Amino acid sequence: MFNCKSRALAAAMVALSGAAALAEGELNIYSSRHYDTDDQLYGDFEEATGITINRIEGNADELIARMQAEGINSPADVLITVDTSRLYRAKQAGVLQPVESAVLEERIPGYLQDADNDWFGFSQRSRVIFYDKNGVTDPPQTYADLADPKYNGMICIRSSTNTYNQTLLAAVVTHEGEEAARAWAQGVVDNMARPPQGGDTDQLRGLVSGECAIAVSNTYYFARALRTEVERLSGSIDRIGWVFPDQDGNGAHMNLSGAGVAAHAPNRENAVRFLEYLSSDSAQRYFSGGNDEYPAVDGVEISASVQQLGEFRRDEVDLSAVAENLPVAQVIFNEVGWK
Secondary structure, three states: OOOOOOHHHHHHHHHHHOOOOOOOOEEEEEEOOOOOOHHHHHHHHHHHHOOEEEEEEOOHHHHHHHHHHHHHHOOOOEEEEEOHHHHHHHHHOOOEEOOOOHHHHHHOOHHHEOOOOOOEEEEEEEEEEEEEOOOOOOOOOOOHHHHOHHHOOOEEOOOOOOHHHHHHHHHHHHHHOHHHHHHHHHHHHHHEOOOOOOOHHHHHHHHHHOOOOEEEEEHHHHHHHHHOOOOOOHHHHHHEEEEOOOOOOOOEOEEEEEEEEEOOOOOHHHHHHHHHHHOOHHHHHHHHHHHOOEEOOOOOOOOHHHHOOOOOOEOOOOHHHHHHOHHHHHHHHHHHOOO
């Protein structure tokens, strides 16, 4: 059990579940989120409900494969993972089940829900254009601009195997169609400063090292470097500017963390209660304050580090539609040689 005293949270859980605050039982969570700050999320839920959480952490694809192999005997109650593409894979693999919850329908915006309610998004990160203020006076203002030949040899971005890029390209397909998405992906490849390598933090470090002048990264990597010391980044962070793309169009693309109830959940009622808890104001504040993310629920206060990035318009494209275009996005990546 984690130690965390929160009578207010216990009262909130009563309101969310419509049941007594304390209940017997367990909850088995399979999670690919590896953030220490999530411990407080789990601890508060245990404190408020009396439900004991058993957690297994691992790579998302490995966890999905494990749930498939376990089949009807799987102990998993909840799968938590990062981004639409992995939630889509989990649904396609048949390891999730639909959830009907008035709480989730009220709290989570419709575009952050699976069309069949197999999964729900609980936190977001925006995929933003960063640039070296010392070398770039006219940074890209849209995702389309990343393919403009005037930025030839200037862009650092992750590989096509990265889930954030997969979802971004699938969103381009959803908005603009397959042909336009292919042309855009080819243009980005042509403008790369180096072959794709490393994570989002490494793209930002590329700006500091001078390997590239423009980088694409999720916001929480940058906000983390504002909040705490990140090696080879925080010391030079003042030279990095940022653009929330497409503010006059669709809005900035949002990646997410989400969860769903396992297909053969032995503790299904507890699993639904946990998802409802993740939509509570207190849990939503943990996502922002603990990991520099944007809450999924409107009106929840965001952390100081995230506030420094400023307000912006979000792309509210239906992520279920984006998920359907993920296979097309992967084909395009292969065709244009985006490694």
